Amino acid sequence: MGDLGIFGFGPGGWGLALLEGAAMTLLVSACGLLIGAILGALVAWARLSGAAVPGAIGQAYAALFRGLPELLVVYLVYFGTSTLLTSAAHAVGYEGFVGVPSFFAGALAVGVISGAYQAEVFRGAYRAIAKGELEAAVSVGMNRWLMFRRIIAPQVLRFALPGLGNLWQVALKDSSLISVTGLTELMRISQVGAGSTHRPFAFYLGGAALYLVMTLVSNQAFEMAEARATRGMRRATG
Amino acid sequence: MFISSLLKLLGALPLTLEVWALSVVLGALIAAGVTWMRGSESKPMKLFARAYVAVFRGTPLLIQLFIVYYGLSSLPAVRASFVWPFLKSAFNCGVLSLALCTAAYQAEIFRGALLAVAHGQVEAARACGMSGLLLFRRVIFPIALRHALPAYSTEMISMVKATALVSLITLWDVLSVALKIRNDTLVTYTPLLIAGAIYFAVNYAIGAAFLTLERRLSTHLRPRPG
Numbered sequence A: 001m002g003d004l005g006i007f008g009f010g011p012g013g014w015g016l017a018l019l020e021g022a023a024m025t026l027l028v029s030a031c032g033l034l035i036g037a038i039l040g041a042l043v044a045w046a047r048l049s050g051a052a053v054p055g056a057i058g059q060a061y062a063a064l065f066r067g068l069p070e071l072l073v074v075y076l077v078y079f080g081t082s083t084l085l086t087s088a089a090h091a092v093g094y095e096g097f098v099g100v101p102s103f104f105a106g107a108l109a110v111g112v113i114s115g116a117y118q119a120e121v122f123r124g125a126y127r128a129i130a131k132g133e134l135e136a137a138v139s140v141g142m143n144r145w146l147m148f149r150r151i152i153a154p155q156v157l158r159f160a161l162p163g164l165g166n167l168w169q170v171a172l173k174d175s176s177l178i179s180v181t182g183l184t185e186l187m188r189i190s191q192v193g194a195g196s197t198h199r200p201f202a203f204y205l206g207g208a209a210l211y212l213v214m215t216l217v218s219n220q221a222f223e224m225a226e227a228r229a230t231r232g233m234r235r236a237t238g
Numbered sequence B: 001m002f003i004s005s006l007l008k009l010l011g012a013l014p015l016t017l018e019v020w021a022l023s024v025v026l027g028a029l030i031a032a033g034v035t036w037m038r039g040s041e042s043k044p045m046k047l048f049a050r051a052y053v054a055v056f057r058g059t060p061l062l063i064q065l066f067i068v069y070y071g072l073s074s075l076p077a078v079r080a081s082f083v084w085p086f087l088k089s090a091f092n093c094g095v096l097s098l099a100l101c102t103a104a105y106q107a108e109i110f111r112g113a114l115l116a117v118a119h120g121q122v123e124a125a126r127a128c129g130m131s132g133l134l135l136f137r138r139v140i141f142p143i144a145l146r147h148a149l150p151a152y153s154t155e156m157i158s159m160v161k162a163t164a165l166v167s168l169i170t171l172w173d174v175l176s177v178a179l180k181i182r183n184d185t186l187v188t189y190t191p192l193l194i195a196g197a198i199y200f201a202v203n204y205a206i207g208a209a210f211l212t213l214e215r216r217l218s219t220h221l222r223p224r225p226g
Helices: A015-049 A053-066 A072-089 A102-127 A131-139 A144-181 A186-197 A200-229 B002-039 B042-057 B062-075 B076-080 B091-114 B119-127 B131-171 B174-185 B188-217
Strands: none
Touching: A015 A053, A015 A102, A015 A144, A015 A186, A015 A200, A053 A102, A053 A131, A053 B131, A053 B188, A072 A102, A072 A144, A072 B131, A072 B174, A072 B188, A102 A144, A131 A144, A144 B062, A186 A200, A186 B062, A186 B131, A200 B042, B002 B042, B002 B091, B002 B131, B002 B174, B002 B188, B042 B062, B042 B091, B042 B174, B062 B076, B062 B091, B062 B131, B091 B131, B119 B131, B131 B188, B174 B188
């Protein structure tokens, strides 16, 4: 490799910029996962409710965004939200083009994709709750909200944890696609560094190493969370 | 406008499908190797297989693609070596990079499917005197194949989606043609939406094909009619 000075923190070093990029990657992925959780929960609710129209809409949404390339979704959301915002701005008398901040568009794109998968995770987790527990909750007189808070939510979160861990990693990796909108997350910083130092191999390898650290660490964190969340449960194996 | 965009986009579909098919097949071969190493007795081989899977599944495909296409081509040692005629082409880099990535996912699918083969079946086959290739061909492979199919179909679909990334390394696949039409005509959505419909149709067809295959292969598991 020769000198690793380009990854240093002194003048001319890209260490700090890369770390800032990694922080941006974490932030935008976390926001995306959160947006996805809201969308996913709504879709799971719509499908579990048995209502025909909301259920069909939820199913169509999930099928659509699992069948489209992630990169295409990023472009669609980025261009789409900008157009909406521009026309909204024109409506209140502002002239010219208004670009949506690429952070917002990126988080939304990651979230819309993640939501399509999270819907399935939440639906499966709800199905895993023993029916007797819900009946018991009704029979002791819990109303819907109380039942949701005390019986459903804690168990859905517990059963959904492994699936959410996978989707967090997917969100982390999908967030690299936001670099096409110019958001200075890790992928984009790696590109900029590669371009200005003419050392693409070193920079992309360094960027990949940081991604790997993030996925491995979050893998461990989710495993610990899972162990904690299931500490009171009997298991079929192990 | 609509028709001409559709025709242009369909014209780019063969490249997308070519990248997909080549990378999936090459990926399956690499995955078979990785799975074999993972199951071998040798510690270093096992470790290599595990590291391979962790690295390729733990980093975004986009950065892997850029390492291969922009990274390797910038190294003088690579440009001087015998692999350069191969790596010179963006198409080859795209296929190679996608194949290396899907191999990690496919290896995990293969491993899971092999683990799901009941030990008793293997013992029974050995008791009948089968071993080696015969045992694999007649007992392990058919059972493992059935276990692998659902996850494999998901992986095939996500590979179709992954081919869209080659638009970022100068290849004229469906997505990059859509972006070009968009730039040339200033029509904001139509090209992207048609491209989306094409990808969706391809994925739908692949999903349906795998479902049919799954049904065909599991006739013996369904309850008898009547």
